[in-house]
Amino acid sequence: AQSVTQLGSHVSVSEGALVLLRCNYSSSVPPYLFWYVQYPNQGLQLLLKYTSAATLVKGINGFEAEFKKSETSFHLTKPSAHMSDAAEYFCALSGGYQKVTFGTGTKLQVIP
Amino acid sequence: DARVTQTPRHKVTEMGQEVTMRCQPILGHNTVFWYRQTMMQGLELLAYFRNRAPLDDSGMPKDRFSAEMPDATLATLKIQPSEPRDSAVYFCASGPSGTDLYGYTFGSGTRLTVV
Numbered sequence: 001a002q003s004v005t006q007l008g009s010h011v012s013v014s015e016g017a018l019v020l021l022r023c024n025y026s027s028s029v030p031p032y033l034f035w036y037v038q039y040p041n042q043g044l045q046l047l048l049k050y051t052s053a054a055t056l057v058k059g060i061n062g063f064e065a066e067f068k069k070s071e072t073s074f075h076l077t078k079p080s081a082h083m084s085d086a087a088e089y090f091c092a093l094s095g096g097y098q099k100v101t102f103g104t105g106t107k108l109q110v111i112p
Numbered sequence: 113d114a115r116v117t118q119t120p121r122h123k124v125t126e127m128g129q130e131v132t133m134r135c136q137p138i139l140g141h142n143t144v145f146w147y148r149q150t151m152m153q154g155l156e157l158l159a160y161f162r163n164r165a166p167l168d169d170s171g172m173p174k175d176r177f178s179a180e181m182p183d184a185t186l187a188t189l190k191i192q193p194s195e196p197r198d199s200a201v202y203f204c205a206s207g208p209s210g211t212d213l214y215g216y217t218f219g220s221g222t223r224l225t226v227v
Contacts, residue, residue, distance in 0.1 A: 034215050036215075041220075042220055042221075043203055043205075043218030043219050043220045043221050044205075044218040045218070046215040046217070049214075049215050090155070099160070099168065100216065102154070104154045105154060105155075
């Protein structure tokens with residue numbers, strides 16, 4: 001069985017501050033991990049993915065995530081938040097069979 | 113950019129009516145998924161297909177929902193009869209072989225309201 005837990009359904013940061021969105025996973029097989037972003041009234045867009053190569057993964061819009069096996073975590077970070085980063089972010093896990101399990105999402109609010 | 117196209121974008125219908133949602137996956141993608149998103153349940157996988165064959169539809173209420181891929185360029189999700197609890201945003205997503213590795217591309221969704 002596989003699962004994804006996103007800590008914090010809502011996160012608020014000031015513009016220019018560090019963004020940290022937390023994701024922990026559980027998987028009985030080596031996981032592939034993803035972060036998706038959803039802007040209002042849009043579908044989900046792939047932000048970045050970990051597929052067992054480098055543990056630090058860089059994605060679009062300045063985001064990056066680090067895979068830490070010992071902590072079963074895949075937290076998403078961005079050094080400096082921008083107003084356009086306000087969206088909902090989903091962590092996702094694939095353990096095979098082309099089925100992906102999504103977390104419950106974290107809504108990021110950026111305060112001017 | 114290649115995109116997944118969903119129609120209609122919005123649908124308002126009366127309880128008991130049939131609803132059909134359509135999805136055009138990205139050309140060459142052999143795996144197609146249907147998800148439902150609500151505030152209460154988040155993202156739920158309803159069904160998915162590989163090479164047009166249904167692989168898993170365990171997330172779908174069988175008595176009223178049906179999903180098909182009549183050809184490689186069209187996936188459909190039907191609800192008959194619709195109920196107010198079916199109100200949600202329905203997303204189609206597609207992926208190439210090895211979707212585990214590459215991730216999905218999502219459409220913009222169909223926002224369904226059943227009154």
